[in-house]
Amino acid sequence: MADVARLAGVSGQTVSRVANGRQNVDTITRARVQAAMRQLGYRPNGAARALRSGEFRSVGVIVFELSTFGTKSTLDAIATAATERGYSVNLMPVLAVSRQAVADAFARLAEQAVDGVIMMIEAWVLDEVELPVGLPVVVVHAGGGHYDHPVIDTDQVQGARQATEHLLELGHETVWHVGGPSISFAAKQRRESWQQTLRDHGRAVPPALTGDWSSTSGYEAGCRLAANPEVTAIFVANDQMALGVLRALHEHGRAVPDEVSVVGFDDMEEAAHFWPPLTTVRQTFSDIGRRSVDALIAEIRSVDHQHRRVPVPTTLIVRKSTAPR
Known part of the structure; x- marks a missing residue:
């Protein structure tokens, strides 16, 4: 900084x-200082600035x-929102979800000097993890237990109800379900909301099928459903599995939506280009990222506010994969 000041003919301040x-700082002086910085290859020392201010302008994400x-999609939204607020993002993937793995991830992030951490880990793990005292934490997409931290999540219950009621309103007697993995809190909430919606409308609740979020698992479940002539409406817990369900129905000669209506969940970009274009529940990931950051x-x-759960609303996007029975 002293070298820049001498070259630019200004004070260190x-x-x-x-x-x-x-x-x-006036425009001419600023330009002269910036030119001296470029000539000398000067860059502000972020570590020194952080030691002085107590803020590193960096957040960790454990996922x-x-x-x-x-x-x-959520990570992309978090990175965008953090960048807009002047923060960098340090991503820490957890390859094996366990109490020790999450504790190790926190320790590694602490070594890299972050101001706070966004957690994207399932509730059943977080319920067993002792989160560090003094480090700001926000929990995203976890659900489950009650934490002394803000929790940001899609309103899974609302989204599943929207999907199920849409199919019932089209005249279908009941709705079948292809759910996500049993360890997923989001999948559990969608499944329970589907079941409760059917009960609220006085309809029979068929046995749910379980996938692993992949198109392959959706295809396997779809083959089983396609063989059952009683199936006329299916709510699938994500769009990727819905793609597999659509293929299975097509291969078994079950026309969509003339014979079977299908609704997904997420509204991934490709959903509008499935054949037929997929009716689905849209999650607003940009809103989730902004709210979590x-x-x-x-x-x-240390802004005064209550630690609370923030449900982010969903929207039903109606396309060509659903029709009256």
């Missing part, structure tokens, strides 16, 4: 103002299941 983005559409920054800055 002026260089500091320019380096920190302060506005109380499991990187391959799923929902996780990737805003909540974490509020925690970092």
Whole structure:
């Protein structure tokens, strides 16, 4: 900084103002200082600035299941929202979900000096993990237990009810379900909401089939459902499995939507280009990312607010895969 000040013919304080983005420097002087910085290869020392201010402008994200559409979309939204707020993102994947693995991820993030952590881990793991004291934490897509931290999640119950009621309103006697893996809290909430919606409308509740979020598992479940002539409406817990269900119905000669209506969940970009285009429940991942980053920054800055669960609303997107019975 002293070298830049000498070359630009200004004080060290002026260089500091320019380096920190302060506005109380005139345009000509700022340009001269920036030119000196470029000539000397000067870059502000983020670590030194963090030691002085107590803020690293960096957040950690601990995540499991990187391959799923929902996780990737949420991570993208978090990264975008954090960048807009001037924070970098340090991603820490957890390859084997266990209490020790999550504790190790926290320890590694602490070594890399983050201001706070966003957790994207299932509730059954978080319920067994002792989160570190003093480190701001926000929980995303976990559900389950009661945490002393903000929880941001899609309103899974609302979304499943929207899907099920849409099919009932089209005149179908009942709705069959292809759910996600049993360890997933989101899958559990969607399944239970589907069941409760059918009960609320006085309809029979068929046995649910279980997949693993993949198109392959959807296809396998779809083959079983296609062989049952009583099946006229299917709510699938995500769009990727719904793609497999559509293929299975086609191969078994069950026309969609003339004979069987299908609804997915997520509204992935490709859903509009399935054949037929998929009716689905849209999750607003950009909203989830923004809310989680805003909540974490509020925690970092000790803004007074109640730790609470924030449900992000869903929207039913009606396309050509559903029709009256």
